[in-house]
Amino acid sequence: MKNDMLQYVLKKAAEIILTLLIVTLLSFLLMRLSPIDPATAYVKRNTPIVTEEQIQAARVQMGLDQPLPVQYGKWVKNALHLDFGISLGSGYPVWEEISEALPITLTIVFLAAVIMGLGIIAFGCLNFFLRNHAAGYLLICLYIAGISIPPFYLASLYIDVFALKLDWITVAGNTGFSRYFPPALCLSVLGIALYSQLLSKGMEREMNEDYAFYARCRGLSESRILLRHALPHAIAAVIPSFLQMLGLFMAGAVIVESVFSLPGIGHLIINSVIERDSPMIHAEVLILALSFVIFNVLSDILQRCLQGDKGEQEGGCV
Numbered sequence: 001m002k003n004d005m006l007q008y009v010l011k012k013a014a015e016i017i018l019t020l021l022i023v024t025l026l027s028f029l030l031m032r033l034s035p036i037d038p039a040t041a042y043v044k045r046n047t048p049i050v051t052e053e054q055i056q057a058a059r060v061q062m063g064l065d066q067p068l069p070v071q072y073g074k075w076v077k078n079a080l081h082l083d084f085g086i087s088l089g090s091g092y093p094v095w096e097e098i099s100e101a102l103p104i105t106l107t108i109v110f111l112a113a114v115i116m117g118l119g120i121i122a123f124g125c126l127n128f129f130l131r132n133h134a135a136g137y138l139l140i141c142l143y144i145a146g147i148s149i150p151p152f153y154l155a156s157l158y159i160d161v162f163a164l165k166l167d168w169i170t171v172a173g174n175t176g177f178s179r180y181f182p183p184a185l186c187l188s189v190l191g192i193a194l195y196s197q198l199l200s201k202g203m204e205r206e207m208n209e210d211y212a213f214y215a216r217c218r219g220l221s222e223s224r225i226l227l228r229h230a231l232p233h234a235i236a237a238v239i240p241s242f243l244q245m246l247g248l249f250m251a252g253a254v255i256v257e258s259v260f261s262l263p264g265i266g267h268l269i270i271n272s273v274i275e276r277d278s279p280m281i282h283a284e285v286l287i288l289a290l291s292f293v294i295f296n297v298l299s300d301i302l303q304r305c306l307q308g309d310k311g312e313q314e315g316g317c318v
Contacts, residue, residue, distance in 0.1 A: 008304060012297045016290075021076075023289040024282065028072050031278050039064055041276035042088050062088075062278075075282065085279035089271060094283045097268060102287070104180075104264035108257055109249045111184035112191075116245070119192035120238065124199030125231070131200065146193025151252050154186040155259035183256040190252075191245045195238050202234030240303040247295035250288055 031038070039058040043050050059065045063074065078084065084094035123139070130136035159182075162168045206212065207222075207230050215225045254266035265284060272280035 116188035123196035127200035206230035
């Protein structure tokens with residue numbers, strides 16, 4: 001069993017490496033296929049009078065005169081040492097700027113995960129208790145709205161209502177931890193709306209299992225069976241999907257934090273695209289792809305562990 005799990009983990013590690021290589025290679029290809037030359041954009045941004053000699057000198061300095069396989073090989077070698085080059089926009093090392101912006105994005109994602117986890121449990125239980133009532137259909141309508149409305153629109157709506165109309169919050173100038181709450185809340189709505197229904201269905205399914213019937217025969221109350229047995233089992237079934245959503249949060253936070261003017265990874269991505277800052281773009285693509293792949297692999301490994309435990313429990317029951 002341990003050898004199988006070790007082989008599975010090694011297989012997933014190989015998949016991570018292969019995925020990152022493909023994603024970063026596509027990033028290089030797309031940048032080279034773009035009609036805008038990074039060297040030309042760099043010279044035009046920093047020099048009032050642009051000459052062909054200056055553009056060629058910039059191409060040599062940026063390494064764009066070398067074949068694409070050579071450029072990519074050097075970038076991969078340097079990336080293994082967290083050396084992503086110098087930003088063409090600011091002139092500072094790329095990793096230095098990313099290391100300053102990444103904690104902001106990770107804080108938003110972490111806070112969104114906490115809000116989503118609490119919201120899933122609260123609304124999942126509420127949906128379970130109201131499943132046969134008219135109010136349950138109202139909850140379903142709210143879930144559909146939460147799934148349909150994109151987070152960046154919720155962020156714009158949040159600012160429009162609470163900052164402009166009600167004047168409860170300030171749009172700019174927040175420096176405390178509270179500034180992370182609005183984008184985290186907007187990100188978490190999608191996960192709450194999506195997984196609350198799954199949790200409710202899981203609780204309903206668990207309450208019809210044989211162990212729940214046996215617990216009723218022992219005289220245990222419905223609430224105790226639900227809270228001590230059915231709810232933990234239903235939560236465990238949702239956790240793998242929960243981890244996958246965290247990977248999507250990294251991509252979603254890039255847009256939402258820009259709406260709230262937070263200097264996270266999203267701020268760097270927008271500026272690097274505008275300035276054609278190719279070293280920064282390649283590093284940002286790697287960071288986003290790595291976070292997405294890691295959360296998905298953790299989800300797969302956890303799901304495999306849960307399935308193995310469930311199989312052992314069923315075998316023991318037989």
